[in-house]
Amino acid sequence: DAKTTQPPSMDCAEGRAANLPCNHSTISGNEYVYWYRQIHSQGPQYIIHGLKNNETNEMASLIITEDRKSSTLILPHATLRDTAVYYCIVKDSGGSNYKLTFGKGTLLTVNP
Amino acid sequence: EPEVTQTPSHQVTQMGQEVILRCVPISNHLYFYWYRQILGQKVEFLVSFYNNEISEKSEIFDDQFSVERPDGSNFTLKIRSTKLEDSAMYFCASRGQGYYGYTFGSGTRLTVV
Numbered sequence: 001d002a003k004t005t006q007p008p009s010m011d012c013a014e015g016r017a018a019n020l021p022c023n024h025s026t027i028s029g030n031e032y033v034y035w036y037r038q039i040h041s042q043g044p045q046y047i048i049h050g051l052k053n054n055e056t057n058e059m060a061s062l063i064i065t066e067d068r069k070s071s072t073l074i075l076p077h078a079t080l081r082d083t084a085v086y087y088c089i090v091k092d093s094g095g096s097n098y099k100l101t102f103g104k105g106t107l108l109t110v111n112p
Numbered sequence: 113e114p115e116v117t118q119t120p121s122h123q124v125t126q127m128g129q130e131v132i133l134r135c136v137p138i139s140n141h142l143y144f145y146w147y148r149q150i151l152g153q154k155v156e157f158l159v160s161f162y163n164n165e166i167s168e169k170s171e172i173f174d175d176q177f178s179v180e181r182p183d184g185s186n187f188t189l190k191i192r193s194t195k196l197e198d199s200a201m202y203f204c205a206s207r208g209q210g211y212y213g214y215t216f217g218s219g220t221r222l223t224v225v
Contacts, residue, residue, distance in 0.1 A: 046214060
């Protein structure tokens with residue numbers, strides 16, 4: 001799996017957009033970008049994933065650069081409950097094993 | 113929304129004792145996993161389980177660990193003789209066919225004293 005690089009921490013004001021970057025310069029053609037988050041010792045929660053097109057769901061948007069070497073997770077209107085560690089994971093889609101490898105992620109703190 | 117349920121939420125055990133952590137995955141999911149997270153550290157993969165057998169395990173998952181799906185709904189992790197360093201949050205996860213997201217349970221906090 002390709003390695004990812006994320007800033008260790010970020011702050012965001014409540015109600016503003018939170019933009020979380022991830023670098024994955026060694027990503028290969030069949031690897032997807034996944035985002036999960038972990039709210040204070042709870043189980044990780046799936047947010048969104050994408051291959052090359054931008055994606056949006058009810059939680060967030062994912063913007064992937066054209067060369068696919070980096071991506072940004074956007075929480076359009078951050079709330080205090082979005083304070084969590086956000087993990088960017090690059091993974092191919094094949095195989096029955098399909099384990100996730102978590103890094104240290106980005107601790108997003110949403111401030112009132 | 114379907115959930116992965118883990119019990120107990122917190123377990124305290126004495127060193128050397130056996131513990132069984134229980135999980136009820138989402139009913140139509142086919143792939144099951146255990147992860148653990150030592151306090152302040154990363155979430156680490158332990159084992160994956162598919163078609164009633166282990167499909168992959170990490171170096172952490174030594175002979176002291178075992179998994180079982182005894183009745184088609186529960187998925188258990190057994191630690192035969194617990195050590196102090198087994199103290200951690202243990203997360204169960206499941207996923208369906210394809211490459212969509214895992215669903216994780218809320219975890220069992222295991223404290224070995």
